[in-house]
Amino acid sequence: MTAYALYLxxxxxxxxCSYCDFNTYTTLGELQDAYVVALAREIRQVGALAADEPAGTPAIRTIFFGGGTPSLLTTAQLEHILTAARETFAVAGDAEITLEANPGTVSLDYLAALRSLGVNRLSYGVQSALPGELALLGRAHDFAAAVEAARLARAAGFDNLNLDLIYGLPGQSVDDWRRTLDAVLPLGVEHVSLYCLTIEPGTPMQRWLHNGTIQPPDPDTAADQYEAAGAALAGAGFEHYEISNWARPGRACRHNVVYWRNEPYLGLGAGAHGLGGGYRYQVVRQPRAYVRRMAGSPVGPFPLSAAVAAYHPVGRVEAMSDTAITQLRLLQEGLDLGAFAGRFGQTFDEVYGDTVRQLENWDLLRRDDGHLLLTERGRFLSNQVFYRFV
Ligand code: SF4
Known part of the structure; x- marks a missing residue:
């Protein structure tokens, strides 16, 4: 039985938020009920497709409610979705079940109900501790709400919390960033994800950049901020296990590690991506179209539901390249050279020997006990490294 991560x-x-280009909507609240019914239907449809496969019912080892703001769903809606997942797949008893939430959208009763539904990990979008930065980002909360959300999570019994933070903001100095880190570290969370701001087309922030309201962020300052965060988090006992992610020992995000090992995952819901059954696929983006499509029949073999808008079989060259790019993101584990040879029948050096030698000579990659890893220098130039395996 193949084990999958399940993204919803x-x-x-x-x-x-002013920087956000995610597939999310602020005016579709009335669609929430129909969307939840469609999502539960997609779960059951994918499970029915799997039942015809030799591998049968997929095992699920992690579930991740991402968005968007999943904490806008009621606990009854979340229960409806989780019940569909548990009745359809073999969800492991110790599955990591994460829900993304925004500070200011959760109460103690709500969080306690999530715990009783089996949700055991929360990920809060905190982004900054500074009021001016939160205003620039268009966030709906202040930092006091983030502190309160962390307190409520502990009171409800959550012992696995992640906070998302953003650096590389226009006008943000290294000291500003240190103030956010200094405010966040005393919260004692298990996991921190740090994202460098990218100004995406079509966002308000891009308009402000074009009309001169804000200045472009300075990449050298962002590199200094990344370095400062690494030092602060190491000093606080965190392990830097992925380029953008730090965790206390044993608290890496099991769901995201599946992506970074290039292992199969089912992505369901509007705009989700998935990798399974030999396919990469994408679900239709628009939620109304998603609800409409999910009234219909599946597109094809497992795991292609009625809402899948595009898919292609993953060829050998694509699979090798994806494996290189994703596994190198894991800073402690790196790329497992023995597993690569076992899976593809060729060693990594046979496929990428010239590239690897060049990157080793430039001190961007190193080998350690059968694994290939980014060097300290390679962490700062990771995109340059990955580009060479595409
Ligand atoms: S809360 Fe998250 S998903 Fe929603 S608009 Fe803000 S950044 Fe985007």
């Missing part, structure tokens, strides 16, 4: 996309938000 919840495309609703209360307000749109």
């Amino acid at each position: 996309h919840i495309p609703f938000c209360r307000q749109r």
Whole structure:
């Protein structure tokens, strides 16, 4: 039985943040009920397709409610979705079940109900501790709400919390960033994800950049901020296990590690991506179209539901390249050279020897006990490294 990670996309938000180009909507609240029914139907449809496969019912080792703001769903809606998942797949008893939430959208009763539904990990979008930065980002909460959300999570029994933070903001100095880190570290969370701001086309932030309201972020400052965060988090006992992610020992995000090992995952819900049954696929983006399509029949073999808008079989060259790019993101584990040879019948050096030698000579990659890893220098130039395996 193949084990999968299960990603469920919840495309609703209360307000749109100024930098966000995610597949999420602020005016579709009335669609929430129909969306939940469609998502449960997609889960069951994918399970029915799997039942015809030799491998049978997929095992699920992690579930991740992402968005969007999944904490806008009621606990009854979340229960409806989780019940469909548990009745359809073999969900492991110790499955990591994460829900993304925004500070200010959760109460103690709500969080306690999530725990009783089996949700055991929360990921809060905190982004910054500074009021001016939160205003620039268009966030709906202040930092006091983030502190309160962390307190409520502990009171409800959550012992696995992640906070998302953003650096590389226009006008943000290294000291500003240190103030956010200094405010966040005393919260004692298990996991921190740090994202460098990218100004995406079509966002308010891109308009502000074009009309001169904000200045472009300075990449050298962002590199200094990344370095400062690494030092602060190491000093606080975190392991830097992925380029953008730090965790206390044993608290890496099991769901995301599946992506970074290039292992199969089912992505369901509007705009979700998946990798399974030999296919990469994408679900239709628009939630109304998603609900409409999910009234119909599946597109094809496992795991292609009625809402899949595009898919292709994953060829050998694509699979090798994806494996290189994703596994190198794992800074402690790196790319497992023995597993690569076992899977593809060729060693990594036979496929990419010239490239690897060049990157080793430039001190961007190193070998350690059968694994290939980014060097300290390679962490800062990771995109340059990955580009060479495409
Ligand atoms: S809360 Fe998250 S998903 Fe929603 S608009 Fe803001 S950044 Fe985007």
